[in-house]
Amino acid sequence: MTQKIIYGTVAEDGTKQNGQGFEVQSPDTGTYVITFLEPFIEPPCVVATLKDWGADNQIIVKDITPSNAQVHIWDLGIKQQSGAGSPELAVTKEKSAFNFIAIAEGS
Numbered sequence: 001m002t003q004k005i006i007y008g009t010v011a012e013d014g015t016k017q018n019g020q021g022f023e024v025q026s027p028d029t030g031t032y033v034i035t036f037l038e039p040f041i042e043p044p045c046v047v048a049t050l051k052d053w054g055a056d057n058q059i060i061v062k063d064i065t066p067s068n069a070q071v072h073i074w075d076l077g078i079k080q081q082s083g084a085g086s087p088e089l090a091v092t093k094e095k096s097a098f099n100f101i102a103i104a105e106g107s
Contacts (some may be wrong), residue, residue, distance in 0.1 A: 004106025012095040030093030034107040039067040044104030
């Protein structure tokens, strides 16, 4: 069997900037679904990195199947409390461009 690699760059609005072999959709803010046009034999190893990101953003790849993967981007911020309370972590979904690569056995 041969190794298959699919890679690309996705804009913050969910449009494909470059790469081949995939489509992408953004069903809601900070969520991106990458669909592999020719599925892998098994779930691939998928790595994603933020592009033009802020230091407080996090990217997570989950729900990987042979035919797709989900990318979620979160903004981590500090929410100040009124009065003497300690600040709280505020976590919200955020749009951001990202790069990804998926590698596994191909058909």
